[in-house]
Amino acid sequence: xxxxxxxxxxxxxxxxxxxxxxxxxxxxxxxxxxxxxxxxxxxxxxxxxxxxxxxxxxxxxxxxxxxxxxxxxxxxxxxxxxxxxxxxxxxxxxxxxxxxxxxxxxxxxxxxxxxxxxxxxxxxxxxxxxxxxxxxxxxxxxxxxxxxxxxxxxxxxxxxxxxxxxxxxxxxxxxxxxxxxxxxxxxxxxxxxxxxxxxxxxxxxxxxxxxxxxxxxxxxxxxxxxxxxxxxxxxxxxxxxxxxxxxxxxxxxxxxxxxxxxxxxxxxxxxxxxxxxxxxxxxxxxxxxxxxxxxxxxxxxxxxxxxxxxxxxxxxxxxxxxxxxxxxxxxxxxxxxxxxxxxxxxxxxxxxxxxxxxxxxxxxxxxxxxxxxxxxxxxxxxxxxxxxxxxxxxxxxxxxxxxxxxxxxxxxxxxxxxxxxxxxxxxxxxxxxxxxxxxxxxxxxxxxxxxxxx
Numbered sequence: 001x002x003x004x005x006x007x008x009x010x011x012x013x014x015x016x017x018x019x020x021x022x023x024x025x026x027x028x029x030x031x032x033x034x035x036x037x038x039x040x041x042x043x044x045x046x047x048x049x050x051x052x053x054x055x056x057x058x059x060x061x062x063x064x065x066x067x068x069x070x071x072x073x074x075x076x077x078x079x080x081x082x083x084x085x086x087x088x089x090x091x092x093x094x095x096x097x098x099x100x101x102x103x104x105x106x107x108x109x110x111x112x113x114x115x116x117x118x119x120x121x122x123x124x125x126x127x128x129x130x131x132x133x134x135x136x137x138x139x140x141x142x143x144x145x146x147x148x149x150x151x152x153x154x155x156x157x158x159x160x161x162x163x164x165x166x167x168x169x170x171x172x173x174x175x176x177x178x179x180x181x182x183x184x185x186x187x188x189x190x191x192x193x194x195x196x197x198x199x200x201x202x203x204x205x206x207x208x209x210x211x212x213x214x215x216x217x218x219x220x221x222x223x224x225x226x227x228x229x230x231x232x233x234x235x236x237x238x239x240x241x242x243x244x245x246x247x248x249x250x251x252x253x254x255x256x257x258x259x260x261x262x263x264x265x266x267x268x269x270x271x272x273x274x275x276x277x278x279x280x281x282x283x284x285x286x287x288x289x290x291x292x293x294x295x296x297x298x299x300x301x302x303x304x305x306x307x308x309x310x311x312x313x314x315x316x317x318x319x320x321x322x323x324x325x326x327x328x329x330x331x332x333x334x335x336x337x338x339x340x341x342x343x344x345x346x347x348x349x350x351x352x353x354x355x356x357x358x359x360x361x362x363x364x365x366x367x368x369x370x371x372x373x374x375x376x377x378x379x380x381x382x383x384x385x386x387x388x389x390x391x392x393x394x395x396x397x398x399x400x401x402x403x404x405x406x407x408x409x410x411x412x413x414x415x416x417x418x419x420x421x422x423x424x425x426x427x428x429x430x431x432x433x434x435x436x437x438x439x440x441x442x443x444x445x446x447x448x449x450x451x452x453x454x
Contacts, residue, residue, distance in 0.1 A: 004430075005251070006285065007123035009038065011172060011173035011174070011248075011249050011339070012173060012174060012384070013173065013174070013178060013249045014069065014174045014248060015117055015178075015257075016254065017182065018174075018178035018181065018182050019249070019250060019254075019259070020179075020259065020262055020263065020420055021178075021181040021182050021185040021186075022177055022178060022181045022246060022265045022328070022332065023243065023246055023259070024176065024185060024262075024263055024266045024267065025047075025181045025184065025185050025268070025325075025328025025329065025331075025349065026237050026243075026246070026328060026329055026332035026333075027235065027237040027263055027267040027324050027329075028114075028188070028266070028267055028270045028325050028328065028329070029237075029326060029328075029329040030112075030116065030117075030120070030235060030325060030329075031231075032235060032267070032274050032291050032297050032324055033256055033274045033278065033297065033322055033325065034164050034294070034297045035231065035235075035293065035437065036052075036231055036235065036271035036272075036275070037212060037226075037271070037272075037274055037278055037279060038223075038290055038293075038296060039227055039231055040212055040275065041211040041212050041253060041270075041275070041279070041290065042219075043219055043220070043224045043228070044209070044215070044216045044217060044218075044219035044220045045213050045214045045215055045216055045219075046212075046213045046214065046215040047215050047216060047217050047220050047224075047254075048220070048224060048227075048228055049212075049213070049220075049272065050406055051224065052133055052175035052228040052231055052232055053226055053268065054228075054383040055228050055229045055233075055432075056232045056264055056268060058424060058429075058432070059229060059232055059233060059427050059429055059433070060108050060233055060235075060238055060264060060275055060344075061236075061260055061261070061264050061426075062063060062230045062394070062421050062424040062429050063233075063236075063238040063239070063390050063393060063394055063425070063427045063429060063433075064236055064260045064263065064264060064393065065256055065257060065260045065330050065410070065421055065425075066393050066396075066397040066398075066425055067238060067241070067242075067243035067244045067247060067262060067312050067393055068243050068244075068246070068250070068256050068259065069247065069256060069397065069409040069410060069427075070082055070085050070244050070247065070253070070254065070393070070396075070397065071243065071244040071245060071247025071248035071250070071408065072247045072248060072250045072251075072409065073085050073088070073248075073405075074088075074248065074376075075248045075249075075321075075343075076248060076343060077099070077245065077336075077339040077340040077342070077343045078102055078103050078244040078245050078340065079099035079100055079103060079340055080096075080099070080101035080340075080343050081099065081244050081247075081248055081326050081341075082095055082096045082098045082099040082244070082321075082393075083095070083099070083222045085401060086400065086401075088394070088405065089400060089401045089402055090125050090406055091400050091401075092206070092263040094401060094418075095392075095396050097351070097392065097393035098389060098393050098396055099241055099244065101385055101388050101389040101392060102239055102240050102241030102244070102336075102385075102386070102389030102390075102392075102393070103240075103241045103336050103337055103340060105239065105241075105381045105384075105385030105386040105388075105389055106240035106241055106242060106333045106336050106337070106379060106381075106386075107333070107336070107337050107356075107360060108333060108377050108381035108385065109240065109333060109377075109381045109386075110333040110362065110364075110380070111360050111364050111377055112362070112365060112377045112378055113326070113329070113330060113333070114158055114161050114162050114330060114360065114364045114372050115154065115158045115161070115364050115367050115373055115374065116153075116326070116436055117158075117323065117326035117327070118154060118157030118159075118160065118161050118301075118328060119147065119148075119154070119157065119159045119294075119298065119369075120159035120297075120319055120322045120323050120383065121156075121157045121161055121319075121323055122147055122153065122157045122326075122327055122442050123227055123298065123315075123319045124286050124316055124319040124320050124323055126254040126302075127145070127302070127305060127311075127312050127313075127314070127315035127316035127318075127319055128312065128316035129270070129312075130312040131143075131303055132305070132306045132312070132315075133306060133311065133312050133363075134306060134307075135302075135303070136303070136306075137286060137287075137299070139172030139306075140302045140303040140306060141299050141303075142301055143302070143310055144294075144298040144299055144302075147298075151368055151369055153424035154368045155365055155368050156165045156399065157359070158365070159361065159406070161327070161330070162360065162361045162364065164327065164328065165330045165331055165334055165357065166334065166353050166357035168180045168327075168331050169331050169334045169335050169338055169349075169353045169357070170349055170351050170353035171349075171351045173249055173265040173335075174332075176331075177331055177332075177335060178337070180328075180331065181328055181331075185324075185328065186325065187319060188324045188325065189318070189326075191317060191321045191324075192270065192273060192274070192277060192321060193273075194317075195275045195314075195317065195318060195321065196273055196277045198314065199277050199278075199280035199281060200274060200276075200279070200280065202280075202282065202284070202308060202309075202314075202425055203279075203280025203281045203284040203293040203304075204280050204283040204284035205276070205280045206273065207280070207283040207284075207382060208278075208279035208280045209276070209277070210257060210277065211275075211279055211283070211290070212268070212272075212276070214277045215413065216382035225261055225323065225360050226435065226436075226439055229432055229435065229436060230436050230439075230440075233386075233387065233390065233432075233436060234270075234386070234432065235267055235271060235380070236263070236264055236267055237267075237329075237332075237440055238388030238390050238393075239337070239385075239387055239388075239393070240333065240335065240386055240389065241390040242332045242335075242336055242338045244336075244393075245332075245335055245336045246335075246337070247333065248411075249281035249409065250364070255412040256409075256412065256413070257410065257412060257417055257421075258412065263336065276316070277368045278296070278301065278347075280438065281304040281305065281308070281314075282296075282300050282304050282397070282418075283299065284304070285303070285304035285307040285308055286300055286303045286304050286307070297322070301315070301318065302315060306421050321420045322323060334353065334356065334357060337352075337356045338352040338353050338356060340352075341355065341356055341396040351356050363377075368424040379444060381438030382440070383437070383438070383441060383443075383444060384441070386436070386439065387433050387436045387437045388437060390402065390429075390433050391430055391434060391437070394425050394426075394429040394430050394433060395430055397425055398422070398425035398426035398429070398430070399426060403422065406418075406422070406441050
């Protein structure tokens with residue numbers, strides 16, 4: 001029996017729910033927790049959220065539909081899918097470079113993302129065992145510095161995380177990924193809602209709501225728009241070939257615009273709700289200014305949990321929540337190259353998962369040893385490869401693949417929806433993604449761009 005996806009040889013989703021949970025799990029990651037809430041609060045609150053939503057609709061959503069369409073059309077790995085669609089469009093198979101770039105960017109991300117996920121796993125243990133109970137802010141900060149300095153411990157937690165990731169992916173699409181996400185994602189949503197409810201009871205929800213949602217258009221500048229644009233692009237998870245790969249396991253009957261709407265909507269909802277689960281604790285129990293990234297996650301939040309009644313258990317639950325988000329993202333990143341391995345080698349599922357997983361683990365060990373190497377991986381993948389992958393897919397599906405072929409891949413889209421998608425993928429999307437690349441490179445090389453100043 002071919003199952004929900006049609007072709008048993010290429011892997012299939014057993015149910016549409018399983019696909020949606022996997023795709024949402026891929027999109028929802030640590031950035032939803034430590035980047036979006038802070039960025040929103042510092043850039044005009046509700047004004048930023050509104051701009052972000054516009055960017056999701058105008059930029060991320062069209063690329064998401066494009067990637068799912070390419071994968072479903074060809075039912076191959078990311079590289080094979082782009083090559084097949086280019087062939088069917090009567091164009092050069094050199095366009096498979098779009099799949100190569102996305103896959104390379106995703107693999108590079110997993111090399112250091114798994115190290116960060118290891119930090120999260122370490123903090124689940126730290127919180128649960130109560131090692132930070134009653135600690136002041138300086139002690140909590142020192143504890144994080146001590147973890148980073150203990151390379152052996154960092155590698156150990158990184159290794160544990162990669163073993164779990166490889167184990168799930170090695171079982172295949174239905175028995176591994178789908179089975180895992182249909183358990184993990186409902187648990188994730190349940191825990192997230194529970195965390196928000198508890199934050200409303202024990203924390204300062206009023207201050208958090210004001211920080212996140214007070215409308216302040218005076219904070220909005222061209223730089224704010226660019227920040228919202230980048231957040232929309234990276235949060236949805238386009239550009240890394242994940243959605244091409246996941247789309248290849250879908251049947252022709254799936255309504256891609258509807259699925260893309262659910263995925264983008266769920267990711268946005270989690271990003272907003274995460275702020276309501278985080279900042280009430282930070283404002284109520286610490287005197288620290290909210291910061292983005294690791295400082296928020298591994299210093300401000302643990303400092304808050306350390307001062308709360310029952311904080312060790314609330315903290316353990318929170319970091320378990322973050323661990324699930326990291327895991328569901330990581331299995332999707334690994335699946336991209338495992339699918340490629342299955343298609344182009346004799347390794348099979350298990351062999352591909354073990355081989356490529358081991359390489360990623362080894363590069364991650366290098367990132368654990370060297371902060372400069374860690375930052376280099378982040379820079380190349382986040383500022384170059386991922387946006388370049390998104391740009392190539394936009395140009396490919398908008399300008400290379402014919403209108404008729406794309407319309408055939410999107411039969412459930414009404415004429416108005418298709419016309420909107422076609423316009424967006426051809427014009428605003430390439431311009432916006434090119435702006436992300438230019439701004440990222442300018443930041444890297446210290447070049448001031450006057451038009452985004454302020």
